[in-house]
Amino acid sequence: MDFSSKLLENAVNEVSRLPGIGKRTALRLVLHLLKQPAENTGYLAEALTQLRNEVKSCQKCHNISDTVLCDICNNPxxxxxxxxxxxxxxxxxxxxxxxxxxxxxxxxxxxxxxxxxxxxxxxxxxxxxxxxxxxxxxxxxxxxxxxxxxxxxxxxxxxxxxxxxxxxxxxARGISVGDELEYADEVTLGRSILNRIPFEQSLKQ
Amino acid sequence: MDFSSKLLENAVNEVSRLPGIGKRTALRLVLHLLKQPAENTGYLAEALTQLRNEVKSCQKCHNISDTVLCDICNNPxxxxxxxxxxxxxxxxxxxxxxxxxxxxxxxxxxxxxxxxxxxxxxxxxxxxxxxxxxxxxxxxxxxxxxxxxxxxxxxxxxxxxxxxxxxxxxxARGISVGDELEYADEVTLGRSILNRIPFEQSLKQ
Structure with missing residues (x-):
C-alpha cells in the first residue's frame, strides 16, 4: 500500500498490529476516525493508555480489577x-x-x-x-x-x-443445548454418553 | 456485558465505537493490548492522536497529505x-x-x-x-x-x-477481468454490451 501521508501510514501500521485486523481494515478504521470529531480519537487513545497504565489484577484471583481485590473476591x-x-x-x-x-x-x-x-x-x-x-x-x-x-x-x-x-x-463436555446430534463430533458425543446423568436430575435443571 | 473493571469497560466501549467492531471483538483487542508491553499501547494511542491532530488535506485535491500539496499534485x-x-x-x-x-x-x-x-x-x-x-x-x-x-x-x-x-x-462499467458471465448481474452485463469496444483495441490492453 502506498500512502500519501507518513502520519496515516504510521497509524494504519499500528492499528494493523492488532489481532485479526489487516491493513485494509486498519485503513478503514483510521479514515473513520478522521471523519469524526477529533475528541473521539482523543477519548479512544486516552481510554487505551489509561487502561494499560492503571489496570490492576486482583491479588487473589488475577482477574482484571480497578482495586486490589476484585468485586467477586470481595463479595462475602x-x-x-x-x-x-x-x-x-x-x-x-x-x-x-x-x-x-x-x-x-x-x-x-x-x-x-x-x-x-x-x-x-x-x-x-x-x-x-x-x-x-x-x-x-x-x-x-x-x-x-x-x-x-x-x-x-x-x-x-x-x-x-x-x-x-x-x-x-x-x-461437563457434551452436546450443546439446542444442538442436533447428527452434527456433533464423535468425541463429544462419546463423552456425552459416558458421562450421562440420571434423567430425573436433568428434569430439575 | 459485566466488566470487572471500569477502565476495561471504558476502553472496550471506545474501541467498539469503531465501525464493524462489536463489544466482543473490542474486548478481544483490548485484552490483546494488555498482554503486550505497555509501549505498544502507547505507540498506538500516539499514532492515532498525532494523525488526527496533525494531518492535512492537500489544498489542491483534498487527498490526505503531510504537506500543503500532496506528492501527486506536486509531481511535475x-x-x-x-x-x-x-x-x-x-x-x-x-x-x-x-x-x-x-x-x-x-x-x-x-x-x-x-x-x-x-x-x-x-x-x-x-x-x-x-x-x-x-x-x-x-x-x-x-x-x-x-x-x-x-x-x-x-x-x-x-x-x-x-x-x-x-x-x-x-x-467503464462491465464484467470484471476473470469473471464468469453467468454470475454477472444483468445491469452490468447489459452495460458491457452497450459499451462494447473494438476487439483490436482490447488486444492492445
Missing amino acids: NRNAEIVCVVEDIRDVMAIENTAQFKGLYHVLGGKISPIEGVGPQDLEIESLVEKVKSGEVKELIFALSSTMEGDTTNFYIYKQIEGYEVVTSTI | NRNAEIVCVVEDIRDVMAIENTAQFKGLYHVLGGKISPIEGVGPQDLEIESLVEKVKSGEVKELIFALSSTMEGDTTNFYIYKQIEGYEVVTSTI
Whole structure:
C-alpha cells in the first residue's frame, strides 16, 4: 500500500498490529476516525493508555480489577472454598453470565503451550497451588477449553496438588443445548454418553 | 456485558465505537493490548492522536497529505489538465495501484446522500467547479462508485459545470477481468454490451 501521508501510514501500521485486523481494515478504521470529531480519537487513545497504565489484577484471583481485590473476591456471599480455574477474564465473564456459580475464580492467564513458548512459570499456577496447600480451597473446578493445551494444563495442576485434600472436577463436555446430534463430533458425543446423568436430575435443571 | 473493571469497560466501549467492531471483538483487542508491553499501547494511542491532530488535506485535491500539496499534485510529470473525481482517498490509492492514470485527482470526501444527510455543501464540489471554471482542467473523469448516490453526485457536478469547456467521462462499467458471465448481474452485463469496444483495441490492453 502506498500512502500519501507518513502520519496515516504510521497509524494504519499500528492499528494493523492488532489481532485479526489487516491493513485494509486498519485503513478503514483510521479514515473513520478522521471523519469524526477529533475528541473521539482523543477519548479512544486516552481510554487505551489509561487502561494499560492503571489496570490492576486482583491479588487473589488475577482477574482484571480497578482495586486490589476484585468485586467477586470481595463479595462475602460467595463461597471461597470452591474455586473455578479459567484461562482468562473472558471466561470469568462467560461463567458469571450463567449465574450458576457462586464460588471464586482463579485466572491462569493462558494455557501451557510449548508451541507458543508458554510454560507453567508464565501462568498463575504457583499461586493456585499455594491456595490449595494452605487448605483454604476445598474444591477446584477446571474450566479450561477442551484442547490439548487445556488438558495439559489441567493435568499439570492436578499433579502439583496431588496428595492435598481438595476435590477436583472438570466442567461437563457434551452436546450443546439446542444442538442436533447428527452434527456433533464423535468425541463429544462419546463423552456425552459416558458421562450421562440420571434423567430425573436433568428434569430439575 | 459485566466488566470487572471500569477502565476495561471504558476502553472496550471506545474501541467498539469503531465501525464493524462489536463489544466482543473490542474486548478481544483490548485484552490483546494488555498482554503486550505497555509501549505498544502507547505507540498506538500516539499514532492515532498525532494523525488526527496533525494531518492535512492537500489544498489542491483534498487527498490526505503531510504537506500543503500532496506528492501527486506536486509531481511535475503528471498531467494537471486531466482530473479524476473520486469519493475518498482509498479510491486514489486503488487507482494509483493500477499505474494507468497520469493525471491529478479531486477527492470529494463522500457522495451526495440525502438519507445520510450529506448534501453538496458537505463535499468538495465547489472547489472542483472552480477548477473547471478557471479553465485549468480540460477533462474530468468521474470515478465514483456505481450506486444511486454516486450517480446523483456525478449528475450534480455535471450540471454545475455545464456550458464550460471540459470533456467529461466516467470509468467503464462491465464484467470484471476473470469473471464468469453467468454470475454477472444483468445491469452490468447489459452495460458491457452497450459499451462494447473494438476487439483490436482490447488486444492492445
